[in-house]
Amino acid sequence: MNHDFNILIVGGGAAGFFTAINLVEKNPKLKVAILERGADVLQKVRISGGGRCNVTHACFEPNELVRFYPRGEKELRGPFHQFCSGDTMEWFEKHGVALKIEDDGRMFPVSNSSQSIIDCFLEATQKLGIKILTGQSAQSIFKKDELWKIETQSENYIAEKLILATGSNPKIWEMLQTYGHGIVNPVPSLFTFNIKDPRIKDLPGIATLATVKVKNSKLESTGPLLITHWGMSGPAVLKLSAWGARILHDQKYQFAINVNWLNNVTATDADKKLKEIKQEHAKKIVSKKSPFELPNRLWENLVLAAKIPAETKWADISKAQLQDLSQELTNGTFQVNGKSTFKEEFVTAGGIDLKEINFKTMESKLHSNLYFAGEIVNIDAITGGFNFQNAWTSGFIVANGIANS
Incomplete structure (x- = not known):
């Protein structure tokens, strides 16, 4: 049986959810689904920052912020001018989660609990009618007549646009290589x-x-x-x-x-x-x-x-x-x-070659209607909320790019 959507997002983590919510807020008519291979979504959000979720960092100047990214410094300059740490603060405040700045610049929910972020995302997706489909591991990706088809172990999904927010997932990287994308070999960071x-x-x-x-x-x-x-x-x-x-x-x-x-x-x-x-x-x-x-x-x-x-x-x-x-x-x-x-906050250096991505929209330069958000690309940061900021910024840019296309 085929399930049809306007947009499919593979990966139920920070980047996947943020992209989905921003997409439907900009265009409520869109039929959007998030496919997650695990039984639960937002697992990394739950454990990050010792269970408090280090949402971002109090560095509000894009040209300063890029310096915390060993990979992606040059490419993130434009995106951060569109959506930076201050915008993240404002976004979460607007969605009912107040953030606070600690002495070292790290920013956390005032509640001191990552559950605040998870609840915010789950409530927003429910309100906006975004489908969350767990236990759906992508087995193959096909492109057919301008449509994208994802096969999981039990279902087939078809969409006009595909967004990959799967983090450091070697299986997805392998599938992308068959579509001509270059992958920078992943190695541990942090x-x-x-x-x-x-x-x-x-x-x-x-x-x-x-x-x-x-x-x-x-x-x-x-x-x-x-x-x-x-x-x-x-x-x-x-x-x-x-x-x-x-x-x-x-x-x-x-x-x-x-x-x-x-x-x-x-x-x-x-x-x-x-x-x-x-x-x-x-x-x-x-x-x-x-x-x-x-x-x-x-x-x-x-x-x-x-x-x-x-x-x-x-x-x-x-x-x-x-x-x-x-x-x-x-x-x-x-x-x-x-x-x-370092704890559970495992970060890798590596991923989709940055030369193959249009950083104005996060769309693949090789395939139209294929987008990337979060750590799937060869961008990573030092510890302190910067990896999450990349997830929020790239998710926002994908949503903006699609809304304006």
């Missing part, structure tokens, strides 16, 4: 570093502001660094993993990093400061209290790593030990051996 090292052993949960560099590369990132049971995480590491997604994949996640625990203080400045402390606190024990804004337990480990015995007083430190200590503080080398996925 991951933490596995590091076994006595300097950070038994310190899980300790966080500090640091600068992290990947040795023998231009990759560098500054921000909070979190020590975990398996190594290092936190924004500084996650940012580095996103910008270095391809390079680090090619190195099979075996590489060395340099950590400046004092953030941007140079070894020379650290040396100077340590010499001053040696004069002022001659009788005090070096390892007891950190003279820098560093957690004491981490300071203790770094003092030991500089081969300064536990009970040594400042007065007894040699010149060589001081130099070793300033090196440990500003340029410690750590060996990374593998990665761990």
Whole structure:
């Protein structure tokens, strides 16, 4: 049996729902359906931001916002001028979900619950008569006489326009390759570093502001660094993993990093400061209290790593030990051996080649009436609400493009 619609959206996630709602709000006569392979829709929305849903980021200037996207920076400039973070805020307010800005710029529902976003989307789709069809996994995509046909394991669907919002779905990418679309091979982005090292052993949960560099590369990132049971995480590491997604994949996640625990203080400045402390606190024990804004337990480990015995007083430190200590503080080398996925918020670098998409409408340049929204394309961002902003913006642009066509 065939089910006919004006528009079919494959993928019941953030981008799929946002596209559907905007489409029917602009043109209430449209018959629109969302096909979702799982039993539930909006699963990633539910778990994101620790169940609070990090909707977007308080960066309201399009030319600034694009800088958070390791892939897609150039292409998103135009789209963000059409629909940016401020528009997202306004859209959700209008649909009954107030957002708040946290100190680090991330934006969440005032309710602190991703359920607010899910309820908003489900109520809107119901009100607008958008069909949500779960348990429908696309097995094949056909184009026939200007119509698109999707076969699932149990049904056939026909539509005039097809929107793919399937995220990182290799099966859909394969189908698109048969239609001539190029796929940039997906590799993980946003991951933490596995590091076994006595300097950070038994310190899980300790966080500090640091600068992290990947040795023998231009990759560098500054921000909070979190020590975990398996190594290092936190924004500084996650940012580095996103910008270095391809390079680090090619190195099979075996590489060395340099950590400046004092953030941007140079070894020379650290040396100077340590010499001053040696004069002022001659009788005090070096390892007891950190003279820098560093957690004491981490300071203790770094003092030991500089081969300064536990009970040594400042007065007894040699010149060589001081130099070793300033090196440990500003340029410690750590060996990374593998990665761990960052929570459930798995993001990949890769997807449909950006050269094959018209960013004024998100329509395929190879096939008319085929559109893309969200992470299916080769766009991804660092953590902080930016991947969702790409979902909202691309969904809005698809809806706008179709409304104006």
